[in-house]
Amino acid sequence: MPEPSARHLAPPAPGAPHPNAPTVLVVEDDPFLRTVLIRHLTSVGHPVRSVGTALGALREVAGAGCDLVVLDLGLPDLDGADVLKMIRSVTDVPVIISTARDDENDIVRLLNDGADDYLVKPFSGSHLSARIAAVLRRSAAAAPPTTHLLEVGGLTVDIRRREASLDGQRLDLTRREFDLLAHLAARPGAVITRKQILAEVWQDSYGSAQTIDVHLSWLRRKLGETPTAPRYLHTVRGVGFRFEAPDDRH
Numbered sequence: 589m590p591e592p593s594a595r596h597l598a599p600p601a602p603g604a605p606h607p608n609a610p611t612v613l614v615v616e617d618d619p620f621l622r623t624v625l626i627r628h629l630t631s632v633g634h635p636v637r638s639v640g641t642a643l644g645a646l647r648e649v650a651g652a653g654c655d656l657v658v659l660d661l662g663l664p665d666l667d668g669a670d671v672l673k674m675i676r677s678v679t680d681v682p683v684i685i686s687t688a689r690d691d692e693n694d695i696v697r698l699l700n701d702g703a704d705d706y707l708v709k710p711f712s713g714s715h716l717s718a719r720i721a722a723v724l725r726r727s728a729a730a731a732p733p734t735t736h737l738l739e740v741g742g743l744t745v746d747i748r749r750r751e752a753s754l755d756g757q758r759l760d761l762t763r764r765e766f767d768l769l770a771h772l773a774a775r776p777g778a779v780i781t782r783k784q785i786l787a788e789v790w791q792d793s794y795g796s797a798q799t800i801d802v803h804l805s806w807l808r809r810k811l812g813e814t815p816t817a818p819r820y821l822h823t824v825r826g827v828g829f830r831f832e833a834p835d836d837r838h
């Protein structure tokens with residue numbers, strides 16, 4: 589069956605956002621880029637507000653609020669990392685960092701400081717939309733723990749019974765491996781740093797970032813994959829990991 593064309597998907601006229609569509613706050617000081625982002629987000633149905641300064645962003649977040657923030661790191665008045673901390677001190681609203689600096693240390697620090705995801709400029713509108721959808725999906729899923737059963741592709745994790753299976757085959761996991769897998773499977777598509785794993789999964793009790801790599805490599809082996817041919821567990825170089833269902837394409 590042919591894919592329905594975009595024309596049939598209730599095209600929103602610019603300025604006529606979908607009712608109930610999440611409101612996006614665009615924080616970007618480059619007027620050209622800001623216009624491009626607003627135009628794209630509006631065209632896919634988001635109500636959009638925009639500001640060009642950190643103080644403007646803080647005013648918006650503390651005032652009318654929004655459902656998601658796209659935050660440029662290079663703002664004229666305050667450092668983006670400080671803006672993120674200030675936003676986090678008042679709200680858990682999802683924040684996607686937009687950065688021109690492909691600086692891995694910065695990205696790791698920002699993820700540890702509460703950013704939900706990041707995009708390195710230049711990025712396409714469809715890439716931004718995909719990240720926004722994934723982040724909103726995760727934040728909705730994170731709200732109520734409605735199930736003890738996590739499913740990602742062919743992987744099933746039963747939190748209550750502490751059992752996991754892949755494609756119907758029971759996985760033989762150690763306690764640490766299970767904790768790690770359950771944490772990853774609860775956040776499909778999210779970038780997760782080693783520091784987050786240490787803090788949130790192991791509460792620093794099992795040691796260093798290097799030991800995480802050791803446990804991840806064992807876990808990876810039990811999932812039947814290798815770093816060069818990953819299916820579920822993807823390394824984000826210099827940053828951390830993404831856990832997601834493998835493509836059905838071969």
Ligand code: CA
Pocket residue numbers: 616617618660661662663
């Ligand atoms: Ca900028």
